Amino acid sequence: MEDPRRATPRTDAVLADPRVRAASGRLGDTLVKRHVATVLDRCRAGEVSPADVVDEALRSLPAAATSLRPVLNATGVVVHTNLGRAPLSAAAVEAVRLASGATDVELDLATGQRDRRGRGALAALAAAVPEAGGVHVVNNGAAALALVTCALAPGREVVVSRGELVEIGDGFRIPELLVSLGARLREVGTTNRVRLSDYADAVGDETAFVLKVHPSNFVVSGFTADVPVAALATLPVPVVADIGSGLLRPHPRLPDEPSAAAALADGADLVTASGDKLLGGPQAGLMLGKADLVEALRRHPFARALRVDKLTLAALEATLTGPTPPVAAALVADRGALLARAERVAADVLAAVPDAPVEAVASVGAVGGGGAPGVDLPSAAVSLPERYAVALRTGEVPVVGRVHQGRLLLDLLALDPADDPRLASAVVAAMDTGTD
Ligand SMILES: *Cc1c(COP(=O)(O)O)cnc(C)c1O
Numbered sequence: 440m441e442d443p444r445r446a447t448p449r450t451d452a453v454l455a456d457p458r459v460r461a462a463s464g465r466l467g468d469t470l471v472k473r474h475v476a477t478v479l480d481r482c483r484a485g486e487v488s489p490a491d492v493v494d495e496a497l498r499s500l501p502a503a504a505t506s507l508r509p510v511l512n513a514t515g516v517v518v519h520t521n522l523g524r525a526p527l528s529a530a531a532v533e534a535v536r537l538a539s540g541a542t543d544v545e546l547d548l549a550t551g552q553r554d555r556r557g558r559g560a561l562a563a564l565a566a567a568v569p570e571a572g573g574v575h576v577v578n579n580g581a582a583a584l585a586l587v588t589c590a591l592a593p594g595r596e597v598v599v600s601r602g603e604l605v606e607i608g609d610g611f612r613i614p615e616l617l618v619s620l621g622a623r624l625r626e627v628g629t630t631n632r633v634r635l636s637d638y639a640d641a642v643g644d645e646t647a648f649v650l651k652v653h654p655s656n657f658v659v660s661g662f663t664a665d666v667p668v669a670a671l672a673t674l675p676v677p678v679v680a681d682i683g684s685g686l687l688r689p690h691p692r693l694p695d696e697p698s699a700a701a702a703l704a705d706g707a708d709l710v711t712a713s714g715d716k717l718l719g720g721p722q723a724g725l726m727l728g729k730a731d732l733v734e735a736l737r738r739h740p741f742a743r744a745l746r747v748d749k750l751t752l753a754a755l756e757a758t759l760t761g762p763t764p765p766v767a768a769a770l771v772a773d774r775g776a777l778l779a780r781a782e783r784v785a786a787d788v789l790a791a792v793p794d795a796p797v798e799a800v801a802s803v804g805a806v807g808g809g810g811a812p813g814v815d816l817p818s819a820a821v822s823l824p825e826r827y828a829v830a831l832r833t834g835e836v837p838v839v840g841r842v843h844q845g846r847l848l849l850d851l852l853a854l855d856p857a858d859d860p861r862l863a864s865a866v867v868a869a870m871d872t873g874t875d
Contacts (some may be wrong), residue, residue, distance in 0.1 A: 445577070446489040447482045450475065456493050465565035466504045474499050511858055511865065513840040515818050515850030517769045518808030520608060522839065524715040524722070525808075530761030531720065531754040538753035557752035563759035564725065567687050570703035573724040573733030576714070576755065577745035580683065583711035583724030584613065585620055587679055589741045592622035592647035598676075600633040601626045602665060603652035611653055613681070622647065632664040638674060642654050648677040648708070655683035655716075658813045668697075672706025684810035685712035685725060690769055693717075693811045708732055714751075715811050719766030720758030721751045728781050734829070769852050770816070776800060777819035777851045780859055782820050784851075787863035792870045796822045802843075804852035818852035823866065838865045 453459060463471045478492050478496040481487045487495050496651050501508070512522050527535070538544070547554040555561070557576065564574045577583050588597065604626070606612045614624055625646070627637040638649060671678045680702040686693065688700045696717070699710045703773050711733055714723030724745070726733060736742060747755075758764050781799035788795045805811075805817035820840075825847045831838040840849040849862060 440662050443444065444483050447479055448489055448492050450479060453479065453492055454570050455577050457869040458497055459493060460597045462497060462500055463519040466500060470504060471496075471500065481809060482694070493741065497732035508837060509838060511838040511862055512847035512853045513820075513850065513851070513862065514807075514822065515802060515804035515816075515841060515852045517766055517804065517853045518810060519714050519839075519853065520808045524713075525719045525764070525766045526606050526853075527721065527754055528719070528758060528761055528764040530640045531757040531764070534753040534757035534761075535721075535750045537622070537657060538749050542749055542753075544749040544752060545768065557570045557747070557749075557756075558755040560759070564727070567759050568699050568703065568727050571701050571710075571727035571733075572730030573728060574743075575733050575736075575737045576727065576747050576752070577724040577742070578751075579715075579722050579724045580711060580713035581607065581613075581616060581679070581724070582612070582745040583726045584616060584679075584681055585794035586726070586736050586739065586742055586745055587648070587709060587711065587723075588617050588622050590736050590739045591677070592617070592620070594621060595623065595647035596625040596641075596645040597622045597640045597647055598627060598638055599650045599652065600628045600629050600637075602628060602633060602659060602663075603650075603654060605652050605654060605656070608656070609798055617650075621667040631659055631662055634664065635666050635668055635670045635673075638666060638671060642674050642676050646676045648679045649674060651678065651680045651702075651707070653681060653683045654812070654814055655810055658808070667705065668702050668707050669705040678706065679709045679711065680707040681711045684716040684806075685714055685718035685720075686810075687718065690717075692768065693806070693814055695814075698813045709736075710758055714758075715754055716808050717766060717806070718758060719764030719771070721754035723751050723755055724746055761866075765853075765855060770806070771806075771810055772816070772818070772852055776820060777817075779788060780851045780856060784849075784859050784863045784866070787860070788821070788866045788870075791863075791867045795823075795866070795870055800848070802848055802850050802852075816852060818850050820848035820850040821862070821866065822846045822848055827866075827869045830872045831865060834865050834872075836861050836865045838862060838869075 475496045494535050518524050545556045562670045604614045625641050682697040685700040689698045694813045702710045709728035712725045714720040785797045785799045788797050800822045802820040804816040840847050
């Protein structure tokens, strides 16, 4: 047998291959060279035949110049934090593509004068929530809270219920965010109960605003009481409602989830929310409220440090004005339709692997990602033995499901129907990898 070390092609020769050069033009030299080097190492180790080096290097290259990989979200969690929260709609993706070059984000093409940045997105947000006198958009929900704190509360008090001192995720806590910006917390009530009189007793000359935080990732049940925005609005200080999830209007399937429109109608001076949770758009912090307050926030020096990118503005506008985004579609999905999809996927798998241990089952999905905790969403899944979880997650098209009672459920609630055939192929591939 030939010594693989001697037969291994030279790096220069591989890089000079027209297909490899084309890949370099698309993905960059550094990335392509790294992949070629890895394949050449495998060739020297006898794992790849010299004749296959170019094909194998091309096969190993990512589809785009990013190490982020597209994943099939089969978790049944509609807004999955670790999978990037809301998937963008096709309309939003197209808007991002259009806006990615030079664009009139701050220019009035008719007059040639500077224009208000992101006018279209802001107008779309204002039109979606006519209850708001003014709207502004920053980088994320936390940035929205940071801006209002910086503008109103340094050295002053923010009055907040002890039941609403929320940790958002990854160790970040809203009370610590406020304190880090120079506000003093004035905690009222207890973990489970707070009354309007608790707030009234705490409000005074030192109060910057009362903050109402939606407990968006946990539920407290039993002997509990909180004070709604409408009651807080009777206090002689501004009320800021951090509604979290970004529902603009009340949603029939999520009766306990606050919306921007309802909070404003109830008298909140300002509502803050995320753009990439239930609104189903890009990461953004939405601020809606009294016109003069929003204008003051927009003009505050710190606002510049929280400014959103043109791509965000483009995606947000398309989310607000375009076809129903995937998150909104999942919230109203019909279990019968999901079950039919699951049966189809299971049938496709069985057609390729006749004795595959798969079946379609009814399942229960969740909103996830800081929204509607405790709400069950009717769904359906392809069920298979738990032992396939790793093979599916590490396959060519990574699939993330969830393990429930010893079974791996590949839930269709949060999966684009157009990806169903890819899900079936991924399951077939996982069965082939010999995990069985
Ligand atoms: C998610 C959330 C935040 C933080 O928003 P980001 O967009 O993640 O910065 C703040 N408050 C509440 C109530 C939330 O649910």
